[in-house]
Amino acid sequence: MKEQQIDFAQYGKTNTPCVICVGNHPPIIQSILDFDYMIGRKEPSVRAIIAGGRKFERYFFGEREIAIPVYNSGRDLNKTWSCQDLVLFLNVSSGRRVYASTIELLENIPSIDGGVLFAENMPEQHATQLIEYAKEHNIWIIGPASVGLLVPGQLKLGAIAGVDYAQLQSARAATRGNVAVFSASGGMTNELIWNVTKSGHTISFALSFGGDRFPIFSPAQAFLAAENDAETTHIVYYGELGGDDEYEIVRLKNEGKITKPILAFIAGTISELFAEPPQFGHAKAMAKTHGESARAKRAALREAGIASPDSFAEFLTLIDTISMDDKNENEDEGTVPSIGTRKKALFMSSISQEKDGKIEVLGSDLAELGSSTTFAELLISMFLGKKVKSKEVVEFVDTVLKLLIDHGPHVSGAVNTMITARAGKDMVSSLAAGILTIGPRFGGAINEAAHNWFTAVEQGVPPQDFVESFAAKKQYISGIGHKKYRTDNPDPRVATLLTFVEKMESKKYTSFALQVEAITTDKKANLILNLDGAVAAIMLDLLAEKEDVTAEKLKECIDTEFFNALFIFPRSAGFIAHFLDQKRLDEGLFRLPEDEVLFV
Amino acid sequence: MSRVKITEFKAKSIVLPQLGQEYEGLHIDTNDKNWPELIENLTSHSAYVVKVDQGVKKRGKNGLLMLNISLEKIKEAIETLKAKGFNTFLIEPFITHEQSDERYLSLQRVREGIQLWFHAQGGVEIEETSKDKSVEEFSVNNEQEIKVAAEATKISFDMLNALIDVFKKEYFAYLEVNPLIIHDNSLNLLDLAVEVDSAGDYFVTTWNKGVFVQKNITIDQELAVMKLSEKSPSSFKLEVLNSDGAIWMLLSGGGASLVIADEYNNLGKGSIIGNYGEYSGAPNADETYEYAKQIVSLMLKSAASKKILLIAGGVANFTDVSITFKGIIRALEERIDELKKQNVTIFVRRGGPKQEKGLALIRDFATHNKLGGYVAGPELSLNEIVNKSIEAL
Numbered sequence: 007m008k009e010q011q012i013d014f015a016q017y018g019k020t021n022t023p024c025v026i027c028v029g030n031h032p033p034i035i036q037s038i039l040d041f042d043y044m045i046g047r048k049e050p051s052v053r054a055i056i057a058g059g060r061k062f063e064r065y066f067f068g069e070r071e072i073a074i075p076v077y078n079s080g081r082d083l084n085k086t087w088s089c090q091d092l093v094l095f096l097n098v099s100s101g102r103r104v105y106a107s108t109i110e111l112l113e114n115i116p117s118i119d120g121g122v123l124f125a126e127n128m129p130e131q132h133a134t135q136l137i138e139y140a141k142e143h144n145i146w147i148i149g150p151a152s153v154g155l156l157v158p159g160q161l162k163l164g165a166i167a168g169v170d171y172a173q174l175q176s177a178r179a180a181t182r183g184n185v186a187v188f189s190a191s192g193g194m195t196n197e198l199i200w201n202v203t204k205s206g207h208t209i210s211f212a213l214s215f216g217g218d219r220f221p222i223f224s225p226a227q228a229f230l231a232a233e234n235d236a237e238t239t240h241i242v243y244y245g246e247l248g249g250d251d252e253y254e255i256v257r258l259k260n261e262g263k264i265t266k267p268i269l270a271f272i273a274g275t276i277s278e279l280f281a282e283p284p285q286f287g288h289a290k291a292m293a294k295t296h297g298e299s300a301r302a303k304r305a306a307l308r309e310a311g312i313a314s315p316d317s318f319a320e321f322l323t324l325i326d327t328i329s330m331d332d333k334n335e336n337e338d339e340g341t342v343p344s345i346g347t348r349k350k351a352l353f354m355s356s357i358s359q360e361k362d363g364k365i366e367v368l369g370s371d372l373a374e375l376g377s378s379t380t381f382a383e384l385l386i387s388m389f390l391g392k393k394v395k396s397k398e399v400v401e402f403v404d405t406v407l408k409l410l411i412d413h414g415p416h417v418s419g420a421v422n423t424m425i426t427a428r429a430g431k432d433m434v435s436s437l438a439a440g441i442l443t444i445g446p447r448f449g450g451a452i453n454e455a456a457h458n459w460f461t462a463v464e465q466g467v468p469p470q471d472f473v474e475s476f477a478a479k480k481q482y483i484s485g486i487g488h489k490k491y492r493t494d495n496p497d498p499r500v501a502t503l504l505t506f507v508e509k510m511e512s513k514k515y516t517s518f519a520l521q522v523e524a525i526t527t528d529k530k531a532n533l534i535l536n537l538d539g540a541v542a543a544i545m546l547d548l549l550a551e552k553e554d555v556t557a558e559k560l561k562e563c564i565d566t567e568f569f570n571a572l573f574i575f576p577r578s579a580g581f582i583a584h585f586l587d588q589k590r591l592d593e594g595l596f597r598l599p600e601d602e603v604l605f606v
Numbered sequence: 607m608s609r610v611k612i613t614e615f616k617a618k619s620i621v622l623p624q625l626g627q628e629y630e631g632l633h634i635d636t637n638d639k640n641w642p643e644l645i646e647n648l649t650s651h652s653a654y655v656v657k658v659d660q661g662v663k664k665r666g667k668n669g670l671l672m673l674n675i676s677l678e679k680i681k682e683a684i685e686t687l688k689a690k691g692f693n694t695f696l697i698e699p700f701i702t703h704e705q706s707d708e709r710y711l712s713l714q715r716v717r718e719g720i721q722l723w724f725h726a727q728g729g730v731e732i733e734e735t736s737k738d739k740s741v742e743e744f745s746v747n748n749e750q751e752i753k754v755a756a757e758a759t760k761i762s763f764d765m766l767n768a769l770i771d772v773f774k775k776e777y778f779a780y781l782e783v784n785p786l787i788i789h790d791n792s793l794n795l796l797d798l799a800v801e802v803d804s805a806g807d808y809f810v811t812t813w814n815k816g817v818f819v820q821k822n823i824t825i826d827q828e829l830a831v832m833k834l835s836e837k838s839p840s841s842f843k844l845e846v847l848n849s850d851g852a853i854w855m856l857l858s859g860g861g862a863s864l865v866i867a868d869e870y871n872n873l874g875k876g877s878i879i880g881n882y883g884e885y886s887g888a889p890n891a892d893e894t895y896e897y898a899k900q901i902v903s904l905m906l907k908s909a910a911s912k913k914i915l916l917i918a919g920g921v922a923n924f925t926d927v928s929i930t931f932k933g934i935i936r937a938l939e940e941r942i943d944e945l946k947k948q949n950v951t952i953f954v955r956r957g958g959p960k961q962e963k964g965l966a967l968i969r970d971f972a973t974h975n976k977l978g979g980y981v982a983g984p985e986l987s988l989n990e991i992v993n994k995s996i997e998a999l
Contacts, residue, residue: 170959275868276864276876287863
């Protein structure tokens with residue numbers, strides 16, 4: 007059982023915990039970041055969001071705008087997740103999805119210590135299954151229908167204590183005190199925090215179990231945690247009619263397992279005015295039996311020596327009379343920082359920024375990079391969005407840039423550039439005219455080839471089946487085939503590039519491409535691995551083996567057309583050369599001879 | 607929502623086929639004018655049972671259950687029961703049995719999983735609410751436990767296992783068979799009561815919100831709020847306690863609404879409370895308007911000579927006070943002339959996100975329209991606003 011071990015006092019005390027949010031709830035997540043900022047953290051606790059759609063969600067940390075990475079699933083997150091500190095989760099997805107998404111996350115991130123379920127309307131069966139799960143895996147789950155857990159100065163996990171910065175300040179959420187607040191109702195949790203604070207006390211920790219029938223983290227567990235917490239001197243509790251959680255508290259009190267003074271208010275005597283017991287706001291709030299009534303629970307609590315008044319007014323008076331002598335001496339009454347003015351940026355960039363008049367590229371001063379890196383290294387780093395570390399990649403890119411800079415004046419892009427230059431147009435127009443021909447038939451095949459090799463290797467498609475699937479659809483395979491080069495007249499550029507993979511361990515993409523080539527050249531001698539196909543395969547292998555790029559990231563490279571950049575960039579240089587050349591030669595406007603167009 | 611009764615007809619239609627038993631019940635809704643025709647199509651049996659099927663307890667005691675009725679007398683029997691104010695009935699073949707064979711069995715979802723209660727003497731005497739000592743109790747959460755329960759109850763393991771499977775698969779929260787007749791290869795569920803977990807409706811196909819036993823809601827405003835709640839991710843509740851009440855409450859939060867209603871009751875004002883209700887879960891302005899409109903309309907209809915409207919709630923965690931108050935103000939504005947004419951006094955106490963803006967809006971509104979009362983933030987406690995409002999009565 008986890009019961010004896012939970013010590014919320016330790017949560018977030020020294021290190022910033024790592025919080026994973028399932029679902030995106032802007033006001034709640036922002037309030038957690040505001041709390042982190044308020045207590046002087048340098049970095050926010052929320053590290054990841056699991057949701058569909060975007061790759062980042064933008065939030066503020068103080069005045070600074072930040073982007074929190076978004077993952078599709080716990081499985082997806084697992085591939086990159088690392089946290090040396092306490093790992094917690096907050097699930098804000100709907101009652102329908104909360105069970106499945108929680109299990110999915112817990113199975114994929116086993117280092118999770120505990121978390122909060124925000125959704126209302128979660129089936130009872132799912133709650134009881136999670137009770138079992140939590141027990142078996144030695145974790146805690148607060149909820150469902152919980153506004154969360156607050157350990158002032160250390161942790162805010164949920165909407166608890168409010169979502170406005172002003173609310174956090176008035177709840178004195180930055181200062182850890184000595185009164186624990188527990189409640190089934192989310193609203194009343196905050197109301198009690200407010201009342202305790204108003205009476206001059208501060209909170210040691212506060213949590214809402216949620217108003218459902220089977221709170222996964224039970225009131226008894228919470229009371230034991232308060233008993234266990236050295237800072238807590240008093241427990242303030244709000245309960246309602248329905249269920250029998252209070253009898254468990256009575257039992258713990260009678261057994262001497264809880265010794266700290268408890269102030270308990272049980273609401274719901276209004277139920278007596280109804281002929282048929284009605285269902286009140288919370289799912290649990292219905293008294294079918296006498297024992298479930300507010301009055302019976304108050305009586306049982308009182309019998310066990312727990313203060314349980316009949317009116318809320320008396321309850322507040324009791325809170326006011328909690329002795330100030332118990333106040334934590336170390337309470338820090340310092341001021342909290344202002345969150346300042348917030349302005350949402352129109353763009354995000356992870357490539358470069360202008361900082362204090364200096365240009366920073368990938369976090370380094372460009373002036374320094376100018377002397378410390380080669381052009382190829384800087385270029386491929388910027389294309390990838392992160393600094394490359396292996397010299398093999400840099401050398402390969404350097405070679406590719408050279409090999410792809412030109413392929414003679416006859417290819418469509420060069421022709422277009424030359425025609426535009428001769429029409430008297432400027433450099434940018436002529437270059438644009440050339441670049442605009444790059445696509446599925448000219449130069450744009452590298453990305454498509456990368457897609458072919460990557461998908462087939464990831465899905466374990468045998469080369470034979472791979473070739474067959476294209477043949478069946480009567481489609482060309484991007485990366486295979488050349489007009490001029492054949493098996494007996496191989497492309498010398500490809501041979502040069504292939505030397506880069508010779509020393510590599512797995513080179514699975516290149517091996518696959520070569521296996522495909524062996525099959526296709528068997529059919530026709532010019533169906534060789536062409537330059538596009540070779541660049542794609544080798545680049546994939548180098549990124550995977552030398553740069554530790556994950557399969558997900560490789561997929562992202564393909565989706566974002568990264569591989570085509572390896573053609574577009576050098577060839578643009580080639581087009582500029584052709585433009586300058588045409589201007590120098592100055593032959594005048596080009597017109598196609600009549601016999602060069604066949605009228606049909 | 608939470609645990610909700612479904613009709614006995616629906617419950618048996620779900621359970622029996624999954625126990626491999628045919629079900630020969632007929633559901634009659636007398637709101638449908640053609641109900642007598644349905645009876646003519648009944649399969650022939652020598653006698654029938656006719657019972658009210660609206661989730662009413664102790665039907666036997668209250669004469670809502672008619673045994674051994676011949677085919678010709680069914681219509682008459684239904685008319686008799688209908689005269690007592692019911693409209694949903696169940697007709698089943700009448701099967702004779704020895705009273706000594708009657709057993710009691712119930713299953714309930716508890717924190718640990720599923721719990722089974724059994725009593726060797728079935729019949730109406732056993733209340734699920736006050737189980738006496740002779741009721742045997744079993745946990746039935748694995749094969750071993752089910753085996754133990756099966757042996758003790760003399761129900762075949764397969765039958766009991768199948769029943770528990772149905773319970774789980776169909777997101778039941780409570781099932782009670784009383785009386786139950788146990789045969790070697792079948793169970794005769796003479797009376798079956800089932801409560802489903804309404805949150806499970808997304809995961810089942812056999813039942814939905816349409817088959818819940820409806821409380822006979824006759825008040826339009828309650829019905830409107832029920833519908834509003836069904837189509838919103840936020841939650842809305844409204845129960846009229848006294849249509850001529852003087853105290854009308856527009857409350858937010860399941861907890862704070864109870865506290866406030868309790869305080870009026872504590873101060874001896876229970877009999878003049880018009881309604882209980884609450885909205886929560888960050889509703890938008892339109893939804894809050896729809897909700898407030900219903901309460902305002904009830905209040906204006908009340909015959910009480912002095913009326914107060916308490917707009918109150920705790921310190922919200924994430925419900926935007928200014929947005930919800932905009933909706934409330936719209937509903938009040940719509941009936942402002944009548945509110946003034948009836949001298950309705952408005953009292954407000956609320957905290958939470960955007961509280962300054964929300965409170966300022968409603969303060970301006972109340973001052974401008976001379977609706978008196980008091981507008982306060984969290985500095986005034988929940989019970990204090992109740993006290994203040996009572997002074998106006």
